[in-house]
Amino acid sequence: MTEHQGGARRGARDARRRAPSVPPSLLQRNDAPCDHQEIAITASEPAPTPAGGNPSAGTATPAVELRGITKRFPGVVANHDIDITVAPGTVHALMGENGAGKSTLMKILYGMQKPDEGTIAINGEQVEFNTPGDAIARGIGMVHQHFMLADYLTVWENVVLGGEKLHGIGAKAKAKIREISDQYGLGVRPDAMVEDLGVADRQRVEILKVLYRGAKILILDEPTAVLVPQEVDALFANLRELKAEGVTVIFISHKLHEVLSVADAISVIRRGTTVGDADPRTVTARQLAELMVGAELPSPESRESTVTETEMLLVDALRIAKADAEGIERVVLDDISLRIRKGEILGIAGVEGNGQAELVEAIMGMLPLDGGAVTLDGKDLTGTQTRARREAGIGYIPEDRHKHGLLLEAPLWENRILGHVTERPNSKGMLLDPAGARKDTLRIVEEYDVRTPGIDVTAASLSGGNQQKLIIGREMSHRPKLLIASHPTRGVDVGAQAQIWEQIRAAQREGLAVLLISADLDELIGLSDTIRVIYRGRLVADADPATVTAEDLGTAMTGAASGHIESDPEAVAEAQAFVAEITEAGLPTDDTQAGE
């Protein structure tokens, strides 16, 4: 596990890591007093854990009890001997990095898959689920990461859909929806059209849908991945409400601070098995992170500004307007101007769907412009084709690597050619140079630590992190002047994430201009030299990462703040300390599984 993390860098880091840079008190987000080194991490045993997250934990029958769950897929063991006990009326967090086996476990609990071994007990009663219907009948409900709502139906119709037998489809059903909404403080309006709702509202509709079907045990799969900080707080308030009403919540996440602030008990999964339970009142973020990763963690390099005065990318008054289905013009990008200097990382913060993707595609020449200009290193690229822009020195790490970055069914060496087919070593004149490409692929695999048995395997057979490393290696191999990194660590495991950050910093040190787009505010604050906030296609605010907190950035992302944002210095210091702990832990903050 640790072997790949760059032996050369580690020595220097170790010394720094040992010195505690953050006062422990800052890490305690909960009210509980800080017992010195009293860590409530217990090795997982078949017996119920004594972690005192909930007063009733020791006495009441557990709401959910998973014992020795093992699930094998051909060639892989997804879950191995998992034991988890969830006390009723608590928020129980299930943590683990991408691919640790959380999703498989929840699919087993929800009846979507059958375990090969092990038992499931609900409220003390042993059960066997063959379909999700069995699980629903037992009062288990699941809110998926990707919402499953029909846009052109109202909230009420969506909730009733598929559950017509419960309370009919008329006024009775609507009354029931109102009742549930009031009972748990969800604030759902039954007559609103789903298409008019924001992400947070949709999520509440999903939760209501599950409650409507009588769920008493709620599984939330990465519920905060799509939310801005303020919405996360609102969600947590809802969860506390649910808990107070006796609902048990299983909360899947890998965001440390969220888990610490909302969970009553924590179970950590690593490589398909439970590695321990923790008490959120006493455990620190760092300890939790180490439990998840199971190794010493990489830490961020100390940062010196490498920003120069030479302008590399100049984007001037970019405008794109698309006509939608009804023929109404919708402005996607409006008057976007930005510049990136050599050695500078410019971060773009924003809730997804506010024009980030279009901005990247506009700079890449994939979308036609309605106005504005793009200049790279003094060369006007406006109106040129994507290929010309790539040849001019733009490296591109796309947001969706499966869609835009790879030919999944082609071997690695052909993927190495993709995007650079006109350049050496991939081609000579009009002809391809497979030998040259293969040789260079081997070099990339070696230098960027792409873990693969060979370069003839298809890109689809690599894990997300290794695919991403191959893409970064490829893009960096052509001496780009500008690197566009769109969500570079999305769906990437922890080890690879640290490597990718390091590679982006290395690019910056080499004098590249970097445009970083990320949904992960900690990543943005940690890497960027300047941050701009995009909201509804406009750059509405800017901030210096040294003087802003994720909270205030989040406010700007909702459009509530504009201009130059500067946070309260005390809050910044506190946040930085906390963020340092988390980035040091190298934790991923967004979970889009590579395979999905």
Next chain:
Amino acid sequence: MTSPNPVAKKPLAKRFDTEKIALGLAAPVLAVLLSVVICAVLLAVSGKEPFKAFQVMFDYGTASDGQVLTLNRATVYYIAGAAAAFGFRMNLFNIGVDGQYKLGMLFAAFVGSQVDLPTVLQIPLLLVTAMLVGGLWASIAGLLKVYRGVSEVISTIMLNAIATAVVGLLLVPGVFAPDKGTTTNSVQTSPISESSHFFSIETAGGTLWGFIVIAVLIGVVFQFTLNRTRFGFDLRATGRSESAATASGVNVKRMVITSMVVSGAIAGLIGLPELTQSSYYFGQNVQPGLGFIGISVALLGRNSPIGIAFSALLFAFLDVSGTQLPLQGDYPQEIVNVMQGTIVICVVVAYELVRRYGLKRQQQKVGAELAAQAAAAAKKEVAA
């Protein structure tokens, strides 16, 4: 650091390769066997003895006259298959091969009857004419797709019908057909000049068409373009993932038009073996449906130049030997069409199954391989 040592890598790479070949062969072989079984059942149900029928076909296929006929027909099928396959490689469904080939052949026949250059110039002139016409006709579909978003499937099917009408319009006395003087009732172009005749080889089994050389040439150029040129890489990339190709800098619009034109140009050549080797005019000798046979041939041959060669031979063999069925034992010749049809259906399903299986299998193998490496590395660490 963790990359495998070279010694361990080689056998694995080899294993992937042999497996790839085995998987590649499995689908068509299974499909052919399955369709033989289906046809045998059909024959048996209709009260005929199936194995005798296969015997008849096999006997004719091994006789030298049957073989020459098979080769001649395979030449035509190969060109048709290549035309369809070129589009398929880019996910373009050129259903219009039929129309493109008819128009190409008509214009070549007309030019051949009007011009009389030395053979070295005349033959290339006819080839270029046919390709130009076929390509231009196909470009309509390409342009419609790029600029108006019309699915090429729809437009090429329509263009087939229009092509038939255009042929009817042009093939009237005084336009492409001679004013008078034909003794037959059918309207046809004047015979092409002597210099337009392609060379042929006399064998014990009959006349082998020299056009087979052109077919082989098409295959070689096809293979080379696809695998060894930048254009070919762009084409394959677009076929595998249009979005990734766009992001990589491929001008997809231009690629659509180019490949449509190339596909149509190859299609234009389909009628030339018949024209320059056998009947020497354009008229009722035009075989309908060649474009659709080309699609089947391309599907069975998995759009690869070598695969198409085999599938063209198989289809030609079935057609040629099928003619013997009514002659030698009162079998319906249509059973051959059933066989061809079932082969195509089976093979489409089988390829998809094999593709998914292969992908999954490789993922598992890579996973297992990496896990083994990690375990070995961990062991080493412990030892150290």
